Amino acid sequence: MRSLLSLVALSLSLFAAAEPTISPYALHEKRIVLPQGWSYGRKHAAGSALPLRFALTQQNIEEMEKYVMDVSHPHSPNYGKHWSVKDVLEKFSPNRETVKTVHDWLTENGIEKERIRLSPNKGWIEVDATIEEAEALLQTEYSVYSHVSGKEHVGCSEYHLPSHVKRHVDFVTPTVHFDARLTSRSSETTPQTQPQSVIPKSFRGGPKSAGKYAESIVPTDLSTCYEYITPDCLRALYSLNYTPVATADNTYGIVEYTPEAYLQTDLDMFATNFSTDLYGVAPYMVSIDGGYAQTEYQNFSYNGESDLDLEYGMTLVGSEQTVTLYQAGDMVEGASFNNFLDAIDGTYCTFEGGNNYTQDAYYPDPYGGGYEGPQDCGTAKPTNVISTSYAYNEADLTEFYAARQCAEYAKLGLMGVTVLYSSGDYGVAGNDALCLFPNGTQSVNGTLFNPTFPSTCPYVTSVGATMMKPNATVYQYQPEMACEEVIYSGGGFSNYFAMPSYQAEAVEYYLKTYPPDVPSYMYNTSGSRAYPDISANGANYVVAIDGEFELVYGTSCASPVNGAIFTMINDARLAAGKSTIGFINPTIYTTNFAALFNDITLGDNPGCGTDGFNATPGWDPVTGLGTLNFTKLVAAWLELS
Structure with a gap:
């Protein structure tokens, strides 16, 4: 793990001296309508912190069906010869050009290299930005949206990326995505005394x-x-x-x-x-991000x-x-599918374990009152x-x-x-x-x-x-x-x-x-x-x-x-x-x-x-x-x- 992290740090340091690249911005994602139960709340304060996460495009993803069929189809000579975590990491990790292009763009736009982190699997670039910086980077405007259950979500209706960066990024969060954490928190600072509506019906559906x-x-x-x-x-x-x-x-x-x-x-x-x-x-309970059998x-x-x-x-x-039993999320911050995937699939979050925020509930709980441990990743x-x-x-x-x-x-x-x-x-x-x-x-x-x-x-x-x-x-x-x-x-x-x-x-x-x-x-x-x-x-x-x-x-x-x-x-x-x-x-x-x-x-x-x-x-x-x-x-x- 130490050698892998050292390699990542070296890679980032080599990118720091890159020459500026200028290209026109293009629309990357746009949400036409809000999901059921969500409504516009208010404009987000410019100086507020916003942990931006860039999902880097993965290598060989277009060949996924071929690889899956090779080990899963009964007529294949490789049926049942499943891959290791290392195999998956090596096959799908974003390539050097992708990592370098996104990193250089960020530094060229005033983001200090100390604030840029590359997850060890090279799948995510993470930047602790402000709302003002994020709006400039993505040419967008951030708002706070409210759900009928009382939870809130920070996002935007659309965002843009430079054309030379666009092909290297699957998506950016938080932006137009509402696979938000399934939280019982009623505001950004005050935990509720009791969860409202348990989990939104738009997420669960039964029984x-x-x-x-x-x-x-x-x-x-x-x-x-x-x-x-x-x-x-x-x-x-x-x-x-x-x-x-x-x-x-x-x-x-x-x-x-x-x-x-x-x-x-x-x-x-x-x-x-x-x-x-x-x-x-x-x-046998496996607690993910503070999950427990609450009574x-x-x-x-x-x-x-x-x-x-x-x-x-x-x-x-x-x-x-x-x-x-995989019990995901604490009583305050909650969890979603991504939190679960982060925990069980190290290639999705951090190879060989770690502590990297990607999309959903943030741990340790930044507001207090919730799970204070590191986010479960791999x-x-x-x-x-x-x-x-x-x-x-x-x-x-x-x-x-x-x-x-x-x-x-x-x-x-x-x-x-x-x-x-x-x-x-x-x-x-x-x-x-x-x-x-x-x-x-x-x-x-x-x-x-x-x-x-x-x-x-x-x-x-x-x-x-x-x-x-x-x-x-x-x-x-x-x-x-x-x-x-x-x-x-x-x-x-x-x-x-x-x-x-x-x-x-x-x-x-x-x-x-x-x-x-x-x-x-x-x-x-x-x-x-x-x-x-x-x-x-x-x-x-x-x-x-x-x-x-x-x-x-x-x-x-x-x-x-x-x-x-x-x-x-x-x-x-x-x-x-x-x-x-x-x-x-x-x-x-x-x-x-x-x-x-x-x-x-x-x-x-x-x-x-x-x-x-x-x-x-x-x-x-x-x-x-x-x-x-x-x-x-x-x-x-x-x-x-």
Whole structure:
């Protein structure tokens, strides 16, 4: 680490004597409308501090799909030969010209070299500037924006870069991006006494509750699975009859964002009824940027998501397999996807660990009252499978920003990590049932479908939701349909990302054979990433929350369930001396694997004033390829190298 840092320092010192370069400014990014819930607040004070961060363009990023397919496609001779962190760093780090060009431009514009820092992975240049300096550098004007939850965000409506710098920078923050920290702070200086609205609905989306019911009627058999889903129902539905044997080598991670947190008393209540060997067992917690299992505030909004994820995730993998809980963000500053990525992927923030601010919550907390430790960067080891039940609407983010984040999920796939995200609970609408207008505005009265992110990233596995058919039994043929109770499975087509090659055949077959019964202008028909990829049951889950059992709904249920099943498939492969399954999409879309899923052919995913798309034979934008059959899939994966 010392030699790497010394090299970075030497590199920067060599840049200091560069001759000035003059070129015209050009627009780099522009936001036409504010994301839902945000409004203009006030002009920002000129002398205020602003930590500018320049995301430098990465080498070889245009070849990402080729590299991912090489280690992830079952027909590749390099299948399962995953990359190391060092491999990823060397392949994608920005080149010397990129670093030098941006550094020289900054010094030529009066930024002292002492204020310019290059992250050890060379992915970011960081400058502690003032608002006045930032406005001059970017030819823009900074404002403070307010959210209905009470949090604030510093940004601008557009910014510019010199033409010779523009091609070396993906984006600059903070500017037009609203992937802001998920904070409970009501102002820049005063922490709140209690988080407002927990986490903005535009970020999370689920789960949903149908209300409490008496513990005395908690089902203990499979006869009422169409009314009450339990772990045994899921085992029967997805043929999960397996005892792990390679638990010391295997890992499964679930991500939560403070203030959402589990209660151990709820985990114990669930264990008493469904998994007695887990009574008193807690997940292995990895704290990211001050994250902890807070107990100050307790209700469904605070405890529902985490209780659900852990109760089912831990029970389905069993007591012998440790489940890692990534708890991100403290109660004051909060966290977002970038904070999580910084912590688990050292190539995204700081190679071999460190303390470099990039985009989101700033640590140590500069205002006091929050987490005072260094920001976690490359300090948390990624698990083999990671499940997350949170999402943004794709339109909440800019294309540059979403693409940069998506590339980080691809790097995790290269390193053998399976990343799952729930697809959303509002059908073809975005979180909070928001739809789009042609100008990019989001509203419940919008006229265009509104895809969710990161599900639209081609390098994650998006998980939709099914439900038991009325009065169906777990033993009958095709007992499930698309979820149409309380929630609708999120699905559709990205407005940002092109269709990856691995799903082209399946999606094109769907569009040709079962053309959607909705106007083509309502969704992207130009050949874009389609989602979800797979599904699992998302209705009537029996979950212990705040000391009572509730029925819970959502794709939030489906993601951790599939994560548990893939963890068991990894166990079988590891026990056989093979690699983890890593990024699964190129494999599951092959003809052989696609035929092993439980195909869902009934139901749709309404939204935006339509019935949405239909579930059909084969892949569809409601339930993807269908639900998992563990017995068939583990056998097929064991046949691969």
